[in-house]
Every structure is written in C-alpha cells, then in structure tokens.
Amino acid sequence: MxxxxxxxxxxxxxxxxxxxxxxxxxxxxxxxxxxxxxxxxxxxxxxxxxxxxxxxxGHDSLTLEGRRLAAVMACGPEALLSHAHAAALWGMLAPWEEPSMAAIDVTVPAACGRGRRPGIVVHRTRIPSAERAVRVGIPVTAAARTVLDLATGASDRLLERVIDQALTDEHLTVPALHACAAEHRGSRGAGGLRRMLAALERYDSLTDSELEEQFLARVRGAGLPDPRMNARVAGMRLDAIWPSERVAVELDGYRWHRTRSRSESDRRRELRLRAAGWRVMRYSARQVFEEPFEVIADLSSVLAAAAVRGGG
Missing domain, CATH: 1.10.238 (Recoverin; domain 1)
Known part of the structure; x- marks a missing residue:
C-alpha cells in the first residue's frame, strides 16, 4: 500500500x-x-x-530517548541534543552521572529566537556542520563537540573519564578533540579541553614503574601503610594491594592506547576481584601527579572503612 x-x-x-x-x-x-x-x-x-x-x-509513556528527542523537536529542525544529555546519549557517562531529565540540554544556532521552553535548557551558539550527528534517531552534537561543551563546567576528573570512555568506544580520536578545540579557540570549553589534553599527553609516555613509584611516594608521604606492589591475587597482577583490608589499586598510565577489548578486560578483572571480596580503586597518572590530595583522601577513607569492618 x-x-x-x-x-x-x-x-x-x-x-x-x-x-x-x-x-x-x-x-x-x-x-x-x-x-x-x-x-x-x-x-x-x-x-x-x-x-x-x-x-x-497514541500514548504518553515516552522512553528516555523519546523525552530527549521531544526536547530537540521542540527547538526546531536545526536543534541538537547537547552537553550532559548528549554525553549520556553517547554512553560517555556512568549511570550515576546521568543528568536530570527535569531540564534537557539542547543547542540551537545562535540566530534562533530567544523564546524559553519549559523543561529545556536552550544553548545558542555556532554549530558547524561537522559537529552535527544522529544517534539512535536523535540529532545530537558530535562526540568531540560534546566533550568540548562539557569542558565548560565539568570537573577535571569527570572530563578525563568522559574522554577516556569516548576514546575506548571509538566515538572520537585525539586529533578530533584537538581540531574541535582549535575550531572554538577562545571559548571557555576550548581552554579547558586543551588543558586536559595537554595534561593527559604529558603523562602518556610514563612507564609503569615511574607511575608506581610516584603513587608509592604519595602513599608514604601521607603516612598510610605501605601496600604490596605488583602483587598477584587470583592469578591477576595488581599494581598495589593492602591484603588485610582487601583493597586493591589499579594505576592507568595507558589511557590514549586503551581499546574496547582492554576496557572490557579491566571490567572483567574488577568483577572477579569484587566477587572475591576485594575493593578495587582505579587512578589515572594525571590524578596521581596532579590530584594527590584527592587520591590520598579517597584511599584513606576506603582503608579506614575496611579496617572498621574488621579487615585490619
């Protein structure tokens, strides 16, 4: 018919x-x-x-994707899902990092009108054609542009995780991120993105031993008990462990070269360790070198909680 x-x-x-x-x-x-x-x-x-x-x-029970597409549709044919909601659609965010659906981020060309729309945060800016994409039927900012938009307000830790996930899932490349930052030179997001890229590239050439030595120095400097380095648990080599507390640390110095298979292997390792009663903490080289106080505070809290539970 x-x-x-x-x-x-x-x-x-x-x-x-x-x-x-x-x-x-x-x-x-x-x-x-x-x-x-x-x-x-x-x-x-x-x-x-x-x-x-x-x-x-014929219904009013929209899916998550339906609610996001509805917000984009409400803003006109040139609108794109953007910012945190675009990051969620690309799979760059962990479940606990998903943005509230009470206010959905949508970007429209700068020339569009100034009207407000309930339940939608409208961003007005220039959108080059190369920064437009469609994912599961929803017009959305391309992955690199999504990272750039997040860089305007995300913490360094969140921005690093987002970049890592996008690279692992092969949604973008490092050159694409540099190109996007150059395209939007002068914007707040471009400055934050360039700073993060420079930091990650600075530590990309570190050897495992250099990263482990720096981590151990941070631990000792904080007065925490020495871990066992490069220890084996359930047939797996771990960077650092506190056996009595059953706390393990994995150090990531290979972010740029992390593949989907490597990421899946890491997740399987963590699941096996958790099933055996271990708490697994993961820190990047950038965190160890540039956020030592946050790393130590995080680790101290976990070790103390483990001791209270009777681990040590």
Whole structure:
C-alpha cells in the first residue's frame, strides 16, 4: 500500500514509529492535515502534547530517548541534543552521572529566537556542520563537540573519564578533540579541553614503574601503610594491594592506547576481584601527579572503612 493511499492515522503512526513515538505539528501539516484535524486528534487523545507543537502518538509513556528527542523537536529542525544529555546519549557517562531529565540540554544556532521552553535548557551558539550527528534517531552534537561543551563546567576528573570512555568506544580520536578545540579557540570549553589534553599527553609516555613509584611516594608521604606492589591475587597482577583490608589499586598510565577489548578486560578483572571480596580503586597518572590530595583522601577513607569492618 502506498503511503498516499493510507489513512492519515496510519501515516502518522508510521512516521512516529521512526521517531520514538513522536511527531511534530510541522510534520502533520506537511502530511496535509489541517489545524482542525490536528485539534480533533488532540481532543480524542490520539495526539498528546509533550511540548509546544510536539506530540506523542497514541500514548504518553515516552522512553528516555523519546523525552530527549521531544526536547530537540521542540527547538526546531536545526536543534541538537547537547552537553550532559548528549554525553549520556553517547554512553560517555556512568549511570550515576546521568543528568536530570527535569531540564534537557539542547543547542540551537545562535540566530534562533530567544523564546524559553519549559523543561529545556536552550544553548545558542555556532554549530558547524561537522559537529552535527544522529544517534539512535536523535540529532545530537558530535562526540568531540560534546566533550568540548562539557569542558565548560565539568570537573577535571569527570572530563578525563568522559574522554577516556569516548576514546575506548571509538566515538572520537585525539586529533578530533584537538581540531574541535582549535575550531572554538577562545571559548571557555576550548581552554579547558586543551588543558586536559595537554595534561593527559604529558603523562602518556610514563612507564609503569615511574607511575608506581610516584603513587608509592604519595602513599608514604601521607603516612598510610605501605601496600604490596605488583602483587598477584587470583592469578591477576595488581599494581598495589593492602591484603588485610582487601583493597586493591589499579594505576592507568595507558589511557590514549586503551581499546574496547582492554576496557572490557579491566571490567572483567574488577568483577572477579569484587566477587572475591576485594575493593578495587582505579587512578589515572594525571590524578596521581596532579590530584594527590584527592587520591590520598579517597584511599584513606576506603582503608579506614575496611579496617572498621574488621579487615585490619
């Protein structure tokens, strides 16, 4: 059956099925429906408003992706999901880092109007065509641009994790990050991103022994008990362990070269260790060298809690 010969509601459902159950007023008008026909479907409950001129078709139980796409649709055809919500869509954030759905980040071209939209944080800026992407049917900022936007306000620790995850998942490359920072030279995000890239590249050439020596020096300088270095647990070599407390530390000095298979191997190692009753802490070279107080505070807290539980 051709689309032209289909009942209007069938055509609406077909389009919505490709858009997480959503359709816009503009699309409905493009199908030939009059404003009166649209109002009638609203009254019947077939079209349920989500945002101004955006409707859920035949339901109001949108998925997470549907709610994000609805926010993008509400901001016009050139809008993109962006910032923390784009990072979540790309899989760059851990589950506990997912942003609130009460306010969804959307970026539109600078020339777009200034109207406000409930439940949407609208960012207005220049969007080069190379920084546009589509993921699971949702227009979104490209991975490198997403990292740049996050760099305007994210902590160094979060920004490092986001970059690491995006590289591991092969959503971007280091040259792409440098190119994005250069494209937006002068912006707050570009400065933060360049600083992080410089820090990570500075430690990329460290040998394992150099990183381990620096970590041990930080531990001793804080007066913590010496760990056993390069010890084996359940057939796995670990960088540092406190056996009595059953606390292990893994040091990452290879972030730029970390592959998906290496990342999955690390996760399997951690699962095995946790199943055996070990608490696994992971620190990057940048953290050891540039955030020693945070690393030691974190580690001290874990060791103290382990001792209270009867580990030592």
């Amino acid at each position: 051709s689309e032209r010969s289909m009942h209007p509601d069938e055509r609406i459902a077909r389009v919505a099925s490709r858009q997480h159950g959503l359709i816009t007023h503009r699309q409905l008008r493009g199908m030939g429906l009059s404003d009166g026909a649209i109002r009638a479907r609203r009254r019947s409950g077939y079209l349920r408003p989500v945002h101004v001129a955006v409707y859920a078709v």
